[in-house]
Amino acid sequence: MANFTSGPKIPRVHQSDSDAVLEQQIQHMLVAVEHELRRAPAGINELGLIKSLQQPPWQLIGEVRFNEPENLYPVHFLLFHVLYRLRDQLAETGEILVISPLNIRLSVADVVGGLGMPDSLDSLRQFYLDLSQYRLPEDAIQRMMDDFWTGRQGIAPEHSETLAAAESLGFDGMPESFPEVKKRFRRAVMQSHPDRGGDTETIQRLNHAFSVLKTHFRLIS
Known part of the structure; x- marks a missing residue:
């Protein structure tokens, strides 16, 4: 794997900010997340992955206050956006990325191709790959997190x-x-x-x- 130069910590990106800056941050995280997952064959939970990305050599994430949805949401969303993009990339080589808050891990598929659920059924994938969801206002974030924690939204x-x-x-x-x-x-x-x-x-x-x-x-x- 190529040497990695850590980028800026995850910002709260607003609509006026450059999409190129956000994409650069995503590319940094794609490299870091794949590296950390290959170091943890048994898998790692979301909190553990966040902590790994906070530490050297990455230092991509700043302080996260888990009891404040407006602070947690951009970190959680961007991490899962990266995970779903990485899952799509790895599927082409016959690897499966299992995505769950409790255990995120890589495994090898028995058959290459046809992995995962169709887009029409994989609502979580659709949500996290839609970068417009990253720029939600704080009241929408609170509603979304409330729905997520109470098991609504299907x-x-x-x-x-x-x-x-x-x-x-x-x-x-x-x-x-x-x-x-x-x-x-x-x-x-x-x-x-x-x-x-x-x-x-x-x-x-x-x-x-x-x-x-x-x-x-x-x-x-």
Whole structure:
């Protein structure tokens, strides 16, 4: 792989900004994301991939405040835009890119060609490849994130951020109440504490999952 010179951290690009700048950023991320995925044959979750892109040699992403949708959305969208573009590119060589917030990984297809779902059925692919969605106003971002976390907009439950968060805390499906979430979260944090052999990245992943589920139950209450 060619040497990589890190580009600027992901900006909040507005309509007046140059599309060429955004495309350059995407090209940098395509190189970095493919590199990181090939270093992790078992896969990597979205949070882990974001952290990798924040660190040297890439340094493509600045600070991400996961509890602020207007801050999280452009990073999440651009990362998944890159993942779907990369998936299309790799399909031509017989590789499959599995895209899920909990596990993003490469695998080899048994048969080259005919991979993935048709565009008419793959609504997530259509959404993330449409760069106009990157420039949503803040109120539209909030509505979109609320819909995403509550499983609306026709997104299958197994692909929702809410269910992915529940699985991160050890649930087999969606918990029935927020008190259940708090109990499971506290237990998971205690078990993952550094004094018990845990690590900071695991704690961050649990905090993110708890934040997603907290928002979910706030919206449906």
